[in-house]
Amino acid sequence: MKRPIAYVAGTGRGVPSHVMTNFDFASIGIETSDEWITERTGIKQRYIARNGETTCSMAADAARQAMQRANVSAGELDAIVLSTATTDRLLPSTAVDLQAQLGARRAAAFDISAACSGFIYGATVAEGLIATGVTETVLVVGAEKMSSIIDWQDRSTCVLFGDGAGAAILKRARHTPSGQLPKGILSAYIRSDGTLADLLYRPGGGSTNPLSDAVLAERSQFVKMAGREVFKHAVRSMSEATDRALDGAKLTGDDIDLLIPHQANMRIIEATAKHANVSMDKVFVNVDRYGNTSSASVPIALDEAIEAGRIKEGTNVLLVAFGAGFTWASMVIRF
């Protein structure tokens, strides 16, 4: 089918109010320093959910803002695709809780699990739903309460992550008057490699290794990560993904006005931009303020970039992400 099938009609974000800086780790007994974290990752602070803030409540804040900006009411949503690694309950999905909060009675709602690549996976699924004619208007959300699954005693992981949510409304692309470039998703690319799953995972708490005294003693209900290995794969896969998205859109790095990479680590962002031949002044960065918010990172950055006026009509945006699984994904969108 010929693209664009869908376009971004509005975006939003939901961010907890509590800020935790690199200096605050001392107060919870973590031996680290602002210098170590900044040098290795570029992170200076992150937002942490408190006082009843949940994956769903942050998702709802992001969704309401996106709907308002897209001028879409809850009753007009045909589907809600929510990406999260931190569902509020194990059953049912957080997407149906969000549906109830929004009052989106007509929508089909479901979660997807693709870790940090989840928002681009979700947008790709939403585009497919629109292509089939099953839906016209889809809410895509990436929402994460990473603070609930990271090990606050493990300094090699707890300094990296933060909480938040980002959302976008995708609508069926409209007929473009002749002479005008069509706006919407120009290409999408999603991949995974499950043979590398154990490099970044939560070993305990699922059906094969349910919560038990042994799981709790080993703290294996929390995220475990082989940082150096993840770093290498992230650079390689995000570089490959930028190539595939550019090929799919028949564009080169020169045609990209703004690169929005997954915000995990400044060094991974710089390596990805270099590979894509996109200069750093065309790269959106907020990892310093948010840390790694997993699948919320790309839509939060997208929303901030629009708000900052860095995305206007005609802007070509390249999204790219990498996460646990491993999963990786990319997308070119013309606004």
Ligand code: ACO
């Ligand atoms: N503060 C101070 N020292 C620390 C900390 C900390 N927070 N964490 C680890 N260290 C120490 C280690 O104990 C080790 O000390 P040792 O040499 O005495 O044993 C030393 O620092 C080096 O540890 P490494 O893990 O080898 O450090 P590295 O340079 O690889 O940096 C990092 C670690 C930042 C995690 C890096 O590997 C990285 O960025 N990896 C990618 C991780 C990532 O981005 N994951 C997310 C992508 S996928 C997703 O988003 C889900």
